[in-house]
Amino acid sequence: MVAVAARELSIAAVHRLIERAGAERVGDDATEELRTILEELAQRVGKKAKDLASHAGRKTVKAEDIRLAVKEIVRE
């Protein structure tokens, strides 16, 4: 995974997402872990999407680049 320079996602938001999945209690360590993972994943997807945009002759990353990048990274 790539290094994340600074934190972007809110701890409270990530905590709510885990709770909403049905967890009775969520440890602070679990929230921090998922936050880091989501941030790293966003960067991996971003890098791949950027390459896909370049490949299509565009400087702007579009939703279609994100979707294709995610397909390669996340299992269905």
Next chain:
Amino acid sequence: MVAVAARELSIAAVHRLIERAGAERVGDDATEELRTILEELAQRVGKKAKDLASHAGRKTVKAEDIRLAVKEIVRE
């Protein structure tokens, strides 16, 4: 992917994460797409982590549950 009831992650944060990956320009559609994907992913991981915690006899989801859940969902 599971349905997301309400939005949790900040559009600005997700936009910055894509930019930080080196993208020259990022379409609004791309940011929105990645936000949705990250939220859905967080819920998938949360559900799996909750099951793993139960399996280990715990009501509290811990970082180790998140890590194991992510392994099954995200490719290395």
